[in-house]
Amino acid sequence: MLNRLSTIVAGILLLLVFFVLVMLNNQLLGSARLDLTENQVYSLSEGSKQVLNELDEPVHLYFFFSDRASKGMTGLRNYANRVESLLEEYRSASKGKVILHKVDPEPFSEAEDEANRFGLTAASIGAAGDAIYLGLAARNAFDDEKVIGFFDPQQESFLEYEISKLIYQLSDPQPVKVTLITDLQVQGGQNPMTGRFDPAWTSINQLQQLYDVQVLGSDVSAVPVDTDVLLLIHPKNLSDELLFSVDQYALGGGKLMVFVDPHHESDPMAAMGGANSSNLDKLFSAWGVGFDAGQVVLDAATGLDIRTQSGVTRHMGFLGLGIEQLDNSDVITRGLELINGASFGYFTAPKGPGLNWQPLLHSSSSSSHMDSTTYAMTRDAKQLASGFASRNQQHVLAARLSGKASSAFLTPPEGSDALTSLSDGELNAILIADTDVLTDRFWVSQSNFFGQTIFTPFANNGDFLTNAVENLGGSNALISVRSRGTFSRPFDVVQALTVKAEQAFRDQEQLLQQELDETEQALAQLQGQRSETGALVLDAQQQQALDDFMQKKIEIRRALREVRHQLDKDIERLGSWLKFINIAVAPIVLVILLGLLARLTRRKAGGVKHG
Known part of the structure; x- marks a missing residue:
C-alpha cells in the first residue's frame, strides 16, 4: 500500500516538475531558438541579421493572411505558418526595431480594405470563390511603403531574401546611383552606315526609369565617388587611370557589373570585317578569371533559327538560353525563361583560394568555340555548322565573382589622384561574356500604335539586367542572403x-x-422526335428526361x-x-x-x- 502511494506521489511530483519547467522555459527562454531542420529554414542567415542590425528606425510589418477563408486548404495554411514563423524570427532578432502585425482580412471588413489599399493580391482560390490574402505590407517611420503582394509557395527558397530586401529598402530609401561607362551608343545616335538616328537601347531606358543612371564615356579618368553600382559595357582601350579607379572601386567594396564580348555584333561598323572585342585582361588576370577575347562560343542545341535568302537556318553563334542554361537558384535568374545573345565568349573559374565562383548562364554540352576573327568574317550561318564539332562540355557565359582578390596595380599609375592603393579587398562582381544581350534586336520588338512606339519583349534580357542591378544595389548583407532551402518535405x-x-x-x-x-x-x-411532330413545348417524357x-x-x-x-x-x-x-x-x-x-x-x- 505504501509503495503504491509512493508511486502516485512520485508521478504527481514529476507532472508538477514538468509543468514548472515548461513555465520557466516560456518565461526565461522564450527568445531562445534551436533550429534542427536540414537547411535551417526557420533561422535567419547572417546577412539578414546584419540588415536588421543596421536599422535606425522601426519598421512595421503587416502580415495579411485569410485564416478563416482558407479553412481546409492544408498546403496553403502550412506555408502561411512557415511565413509567419520566419516573420517572428525577424521580430525577435530585431531587438524591437521590427513590429509585426498579424491581420486576417475577412470579406467586407476594414482589414480587407486596408489590404486593398496596400495593393496586396487577392487570389480567388477558396472553395466558395472567396478572396485569399497571403501577403506582406511594410511601412517605415517616414511613411514609405513596400509590399509583397502574395507569397508564392513555388518561390519558397527566396522567401528570406524577399523579406530582407523589403526591410532593407525601407531602411535605405535613397535611390540607387548607377554609373555606366561605355563608348557604345546606348542612348541612341546617328548610324554611320545608314545616316539615320538609332533610338536608345530599351534595356538602358528601362534601367533609367528605375534608377539614377549616369552614362559616361571611357575618356573619364575615375569612377564617381557616389556610385552604388558600376556598369562597364564593352570596355576596350581603357586608360591606366580609369582601370586603376575601377580596380580600387571594386576592391573597396563597390558593386561591379561587367559586359565583355569577343565580338560586338550590334556595332554598325562590325560588318566592315574583323572582330570587335572587349579588353579587360589586366583586371581579370589579377582576379584569376580566365576570358579569351579571341574565342566565340558556338552551340548546336541553343542556336537560334534565323531567316536567310535560302530559308530558315540555325545560327550556332546566336544563342537562345532557356531554363536549362539558367541558374534558377539565384535571385537574378530565377523565374527567367529565355535570354538571347550573339557571339558569346566564355569564362573559366579562378583557381586561387578565397574567391567564390557561381555560374549564372552556361551553354549546353553540345557546344564548342572558334576564333573570333574567323567568326566575324563568316557571313553564312551554314558555314559555321559545316565545321562544327562539339566538345561535350558546358561553357560559363555569365557568373558571380565574390571574395578576397588582389589588386592589378602595385602602385598607382602616374597621373592618378590616389596616393596609395589597396593591395587586396573584397570583390562583389557579376561578369557577362556578351554585350549584344543588351541590344533591342535580341529581346524586344517594336510596333506602331496610333503614332506611338510600343516595345514588346520576347525574351528576358531586360529582366536579367534589372534583376542584377537591383541585387547589386542592395547591401553586401542582402546579396549574401540570396536563396535558402525549402521547408516542405514529402509526406x-x-x-x-x-x-x-x-x-x-x-x-x-x-x-x-x-x-x-x-x-x-x-x-x-x-428533340428529333419533336421536330418531326412540330411540337414547340416539351412533352411529359422529354420533361421527365430533363x-x-x-x-x-x-x-x-x-x-x-x-x-x-x-x-x-x-x-x-x-x-x-x-x-x-x-x-x-x-x-x-x-x-x-x-x-x-x-x-x-x-x-x-x-x-x-x-x-
Missing part, C-alpha cells in the same frame, strides 16, 4: 491519401461525363464535393493525431519511462542494502 501518408481521393474524384468525373453523354443523346433523340438529368447532375456534384471534403478531413485528422502524439503522448511516455527507471533504481538500491 508519404498524405500523398497516398491525396492519390486515393483524386482517383475517386476522377472516377466520379468519368461517371458524370458518361451520364451527361447518355442524357444528351436521349435529349437529342427526343428532370432526371438535372437530378443526376446535382447528385454527382454533391458526391464530388464530398470526395474533396473527405480528402481534407482525412489530412486534418492525420495532422491532429500527429500533433497529439508529439505534444501529449511523447511527454507522457517520457514521464512513465522516467518513473519506471526511478522505481527500478530504488529496487536495485534496496536489494544491495538488504544484501
Whole structure:
C-alpha cells in the first residue's frame, strides 16, 4: 500500500516538475531558438541579421493572411505558418526595431480594405470563390511603403531574401546611383552606315526609369565617388587611370557589373570585317578569371533559327538560353525563361583560394568555340555548322565573382589622384561574356500604335539586367542572403491519401461525363422526335428526361464535393493525431519511462542494502 502511494506521489511530483519547467522555459527562454531542420529554414542567415542590425528606425510589418477563408486548404495554411514563423524570427532578432502585425482580412471588413489599399493580391482560390490574402505590407517611420503582394509557395527558397530586401529598402530609401561607362551608343545616335538616328537601347531606358543612371564615356579618368553600382559595357582601350579607379572601386567594396564580348555584333561598323572585342585582361588576370577575347562560343542545341535568302537556318553563334542554361537558384535568374545573345565568349573559374565562383548562364554540352576573327568574317550561318564539332562540355557565359582578390596595380599609375592603393579587398562582381544581350534586336520588338512606339519583349534580357542591378544595389548583407532551402518535405501518408481521393474524384468525373453523354443523346433523340411532330413545348417524357438529368447532375456534384471534403478531413485528422502524439503522448511516455527507471533504481538500491 505504501509503495503504491509512493508511486502516485512520485508521478504527481514529476507532472508538477514538468509543468514548472515548461513555465520557466516560456518565461526565461522564450527568445531562445534551436533550429534542427536540414537547411535551417526557420533561422535567419547572417546577412539578414546584419540588415536588421543596421536599422535606425522601426519598421512595421503587416502580415495579411485569410485564416478563416482558407479553412481546409492544408498546403496553403502550412506555408502561411512557415511565413509567419520566419516573420517572428525577424521580430525577435530585431531587438524591437521590427513590429509585426498579424491581420486576417475577412470579406467586407476594414482589414480587407486596408489590404486593398496596400495593393496586396487577392487570389480567388477558396472553395466558395472567396478572396485569399497571403501577403506582406511594410511601412517605415517616414511613411514609405513596400509590399509583397502574395507569397508564392513555388518561390519558397527566396522567401528570406524577399523579406530582407523589403526591410532593407525601407531602411535605405535613397535611390540607387548607377554609373555606366561605355563608348557604345546606348542612348541612341546617328548610324554611320545608314545616316539615320538609332533610338536608345530599351534595356538602358528601362534601367533609367528605375534608377539614377549616369552614362559616361571611357575618356573619364575615375569612377564617381557616389556610385552604388558600376556598369562597364564593352570596355576596350581603357586608360591606366580609369582601370586603376575601377580596380580600387571594386576592391573597396563597390558593386561591379561587367559586359565583355569577343565580338560586338550590334556595332554598325562590325560588318566592315574583323572582330570587335572587349579588353579587360589586366583586371581579370589579377582576379584569376580566365576570358579569351579571341574565342566565340558556338552551340548546336541553343542556336537560334534565323531567316536567310535560302530559308530558315540555325545560327550556332546566336544563342537562345532557356531554363536549362539558367541558374534558377539565384535571385537574378530565377523565374527567367529565355535570354538571347550573339557571339558569346566564355569564362573559366579562378583557381586561387578565397574567391567564390557561381555560374549564372552556361551553354549546353553540345557546344564548342572558334576564333573570333574567323567568326566575324563568316557571313553564312551554314558555314559555321559545316565545321562544327562539339566538345561535350558546358561553357560559363555569365557568373558571380565574390571574395578576397588582389589588386592589378602595385602602385598607382602616374597621373592618378590616389596616393596609395589597396593591395587586396573584397570583390562583389557579376561578369557577362556578351554585350549584344543588351541590344533591342535580341529581346524586344517594336510596333506602331496610333503614332506611338510600343516595345514588346520576347525574351528576358531586360529582366536579367534589372534583376542584377537591383541585387547589386542592395547591401553586401542582402546579396549574401540570396536563396535558402525549402521547408516542405514529402509526406508519404498524405500523398497516398491525396492519390486515393483524386482517383475517386476522377472516377466520379468519368461517371458524370458518361451520364451527361447518355442524357444528351436521349435529349437529342427526343428533340428529333419533336421536330418531326412540330411540337414547340416539351412533352411529359422529354420533361421527365430533363428532370432526371438535372437530378443526376446535382447528385454527382454533391458526391464530388464530398470526395474533396473527405480528402481534407482525412489530412486534418492525420495532422491532429500527429500533433497529439508529439505534444501529449511523447511527454507522457517520457514521464512513465522516467518513473519506471526511478522505481527500478530504488529496487536495485534496496536489494544491495538488504544484501
